[in-house]
Each structure stands twice: as C-alpha cells, then as structure tokens.
Amino acid sequence: MIELGHYSLIAAWVMTLFAALALWFSRRRPNALRVSGYRAVVASFALLAAAAIALLALLASHDFRVEYVAAYTSLDLPMVYVLTAFWGGQAGSLLFWTLLLGLFSVIVLLQNRGRREDFLPYVALVILVVQHFFITVMLWTANPFQTLAQAPADGRGLNPLLQNFFMVIHPPFLYLGYVAFTVPFAFAIAALALGREDAEWIKISRRWTLGSWAFLTAGILLGAYWAYIELGWGGYWAWDPVENASLMPWLVATAFLHSMIAQRKQGALRRWNFALIILTFELCIFGTFLTRSGVVSSVHAFGDSNMGWLFVVFMATSLAVSLALLLARASRTESHNEPSAVVSRESAFVVVNLLFLALTAAVMGATMYPAIIEYVTGKKAAIDPAVFNRFWPFALAILVLLALAPGIAWRKTDLKALGRSFLPSAAAGALVGALLVVFGIRKPVAIAFFVVSTMVIVSMLRDYFVNARLASAADGRILPAAFLRQFWGRKRHYGAVFVHLGVAIAFIGILGSSSFSHEYDLTMRKGQPTAFGRYTAELTEFSQRREVNKDVVFARVRLFEGGRFIGEARPEKHFHFKFEQPQTEVAVYSRPAEDVYLVLQGWEDNGTVFVRVNVNPLISLLWLGGLMILAGGTYVMLPSKARAESSIQAEAPAEAGRTTAPAAKSRYFSLEPVVEAEKEEKR
C-alpha cells in the first residue's frame, strides 16, 4: 500500500504535467492531443484516488511504518477518527485538497465537454497548474507516504480536541469551499485569456461560485460551533489567524457574489469581478499557506515547515500572471454601458465591494501585524483580539446598505421612492432603539446593530409582502398562494432575501452574546444550591469513570430558574492517556433566549467543585441565522424557470445600453418580469 500511494502520487505529478502541456498545445483547435489531455485529467484524478485509498488503507490497518499514520493515529483511537485523520494532519490534508481539486476538474470536464470547448482547455489548464503545484508540495515537503526508519509499537494518536463530530466534518467543508473557488477562478482566467470579458464566464461558473461560497460558509460555521462546544472559553470566534484565514476569502467571495449580479444584469463592474475572484482564489491559497507555514502562531496551525516559500512563490506567480492578464485586457474590460447615477444599484454594489475589501484589508493587516513586526524587529509580537472588534463600523455600514437595498434600483434610483420604501424599516428600527434605551441598555454599539438588524429584517419581510401582494393583484390568487408561487418561481431573488434575513438574525445573535454575556465562577458542594443570575445550580454527583483511551471526571449539575427545575448539565474533564494536557468537555444547556454554558474548572479532595458558568444571551440566533444563510444560499442554486425567462427580458435593454421604463424601476420590488413572463406563457 505504501508503494501504491507513493507511485500513484509520482504518476499523478507526471500526468497533471502532461495534461497541462497537452491542453496548452491544443488550446487553439480541438485535436487528438486535446482528447488525450482530457483523458489525462481523468487519469490524474484516478491516480490521486488510488493514493487516497492507499492512505485510508494504511490508516485503517494501523501501519505505523508510515510516519503520517504514526503521528496522527493510535491503536486505541476510535475507527471514525482513524479514518478522518486523513485530513487531520499536514500531509494528509494536502492530499485531500488535491483529491478534491481532481474530482472538481473531472466534474468540470463532464459538464462542459463538447459544449464549451472554447473555455474548457483553459479552465482545465488553470486547474491542472494548481493541482500540479499541490502534488509538488506534497512530494517535496510533506509526503503522506513517508516511512519511518523504525516503526513504533503504537502511534501518537489524534489531539483529543479534534476528536469531535464537528471537527470531523468541519475541515472537509472548509476544504470543499477553498478548493472549489479554483473553478470560478479558472473560468475567469480562461475568459481573460480568450478575450471574452462578457458575463459568459460568470454565468457558466455561477453555481460553482455559489457552491464554493456555501461550503466555505458551512465550514466557518461548523468551526465556530466546534470552538464553542469544545474549546470551553465561552465563545466561538477568537480572531485566531487560521479563523481569519477562512474569513478573508469568504468576505471577498461575498463581495464577488453581489458584484457578479451587476455584470450579469447590466454588464457593469467587469474589472471588479475579475479582480474579486482572483483575490478570492489567492486568499484561499493564502489561507492554506497561513495554516501550514508557521508564519503565524495559532491554535490550529500545523506548525513550522519549509513549504512556506513554495506557497509564496506560487501565490506571487499566480497573482502576477492573473493581474498581467487583467491589465492586458484592461481596455476591453471597461463596462460599455452609460455611467449609472450616483444612487443606483450599480454604485451600491461598488460601495459593498469597497466595504468588504476594507474589512478584508483590516483583518489581513491585524492578522499579519505580529508576523511583520517579528520580521522587522526580530522580537515576538502579539495582537489583542479586541482590535478586530473595532472593525465593527464596516459591518454596520454593510447592514445599513442591506436595509436600503430593496429600494435601490438599477441605473437610477428615485430618492423619494427610496425614502418611501425605507420608511417602515426606519420606523421599526427607531422603535426598537427607543425600547432598548427605555429598558436600560446602555451599549451604543449593540444598540446600533440591533436597530440596523431590525431595519434589515423589516426591509426583507416587506419585500416578501409587497411582492406577494403585487402578484396576488396580478393573477387574482389569495396572498399566501401568490407568495408561494413567487417564492418557488423566483428562487434567486427569494433565496437572497432569505440569506439577508439570516444575516440580520445572525448579527443580533453575535451582538447579543458578545455584549450581554455574564460569567460566574461557582464553588459547589453536594446538596448546597448555588445561585447565579436568575438561575440556581445544584451539584448532585461528582465522580469519575474510565474509558478506552481516557479517564473522565464529571459533575452532574441540576439547573433551576426561579425555583423551577429546567434541566441537567454534565460538564466533564478528560484525561487522555497519551496527552498531558487535560481537556474540558463543555456542557451547554441551550434555550432559544440564552445558553447556560458550564465548564468544569477543578475540584478539591473534600468534594468541592469549581464550575465556570457563562450565560450567553441570544447565541442561538447566530446558529439560526447561519443555517438560514446556508439554506438561502442553497436555494438560489436550484434551477428557476421563471427567472430564466425574466432574465432574458432584463438583459435585452442592458445589452443595448439603454433603459426602458420598467427596468428603471426597482427590480427588487417590481414584478414586471415575472408577470410578463407568465403572460407570455398564457399567450
């Protein structure tokens, strides 16, 4: 198996190189060489799959001759973690990365073979270059099939913190997101190489972009949830460099998701879109680099290794080539439409892009600050995570735009109409703000976010309602039926509205839990109730048990609210036989309004137990909002018939560079396209 894995990797290295050369030399016309190149793409994936199977077999059979197996697994590790150690360490996760990219290249091939023969050789070529680079990194610096001179009797085992369900699925989601962004990037480069700067590349790769974004979102959320229930410090986001590494491409990709609509609908923001997807891709690679290079110290970095400079060279080269292509096409990527008014959806998208980029730059600066200081002065430096929280004005500004969004039209917005559509949201926001102040809340930032989030929610609900009413008036259906028909027919629009609702709800959760959480240190003895906040806790049992690979000390705590029993929590402390550091197992008693979060801190021989309790208000809204963002993001990917028809109508005037009266109205609100499309159908 070691040989199979090793030789498969070497063969995949050769095969990707051959495929790239074959596609390069056949890029102008389809010939046998191109067919052979395509086959080599499939063969590369087959070879990577063989290597992956080999690694899984080695892990499953506890073959400790292999350094990777010995480093990340042990005999007493449950089989699910033995297999998922595949992506638990440096070398394995690189193989996983490359395998996913191989899979995606085959899917892209199957999707576009014979249909997009103009784009396909270039797209495949770009993916192959990235794939080849990763295989090179693996063979050169982190070969998962590296053997040890002497096989140990047992392996070191997996870090207990990583032995958690969410940690099993968090990395694959994150990698899926990171890796899949290579595909829209490849389409962008192909479009630049071909001189096809129209919206074609965006349309072909739209689902890839959305899918990558959804996976990255899920990966980040799962990571945050894992940190919350596993790390035991009461929060979910610590502005750790590796967390930031996943946030930065997400921010730029989110800007791109919005910006690409402007190009699809109005032919605007072409250069922006190329620049944004190039930056997203580079940040994905940068995120992978940051985790592996040892440049920044982090709780989940894989530590120092000499692969850092390989990544630096790759990022610099790919960025230089991409930007050179973009500059070479600069004159052709100019949007050919007349300039839009200052208050228009196009300019709103530009502002959104700028805000997301500013936020990314701020996060990047603060993340890299310690590394830069260390490089310049030679002294260790650190940054206070609180610094990151100072970037809140960017997020607030984005939310304000979001609340205004439904009233902003393409080309030119009627300010009076914008004011009218915004009035209910503003009123609701003001009401919430006033209520918060009346009830004694004195945290201006939290109040600002609650007010603006309320405005977003009202704005979005109003959008649902107004559209349903218009539809109901147009076809005489009752309101709910009209609404459902709309919801089903215009998936892109309503999916997006749902995502925005989720964003507002998540922000309420973020601000609620961070501004109003309380921490209590309880000293507990059996039979003596201890009060904290509105709650009382009673220790009923304090004991320990032995499991296969660890000793577990646990406390059983009954929780009361105002004298009424509400539930039981069991915080634990795990002592793994193979790891010195004991590990806390948090007990979260979760309710819609707030979480009671218990951590077993320590104990004395006389039976006194020390428990730290965090009461985190509204945190469940963060997870709810996150799920809504994911659900809405997935919904917009479903095929939408009414949309297809309406988009043809929408694009016609834009292509001609002029605007007709209906198109000048807010498309977010107006029903013309759908109603017209339905009329067409009836005719």
Place this chain on the structure above:
Amino acid sequence: MSLSLLLIPIFLVALVLWVAWPLLAEPPGKPAPTHDSRKKTKR
C-alpha cells in the same frame, strides 16, 4: 504486499495506454469531433 506490487504497474500501464490512445489512434493535428459553444448556443 506482493499483490499490490503487481497491481501498481498494471494500473499505471492501463492508465497511460488509455490516455495516449487518441494520439496513437490518429496523428495529432486532425480535428476531433468537438463543438464550439459559440456556434451551437442556446442563448
């Protein structure tokens, strides 16, 4: 061990043959049956 050692060359040779087959079957330069999306587009 011996089985896997035997399988690797078979696997590799089969893959290489499959990849190279279009080149062996017809000389490079001759157009293969593919389509250009610009000619055959539904939009």
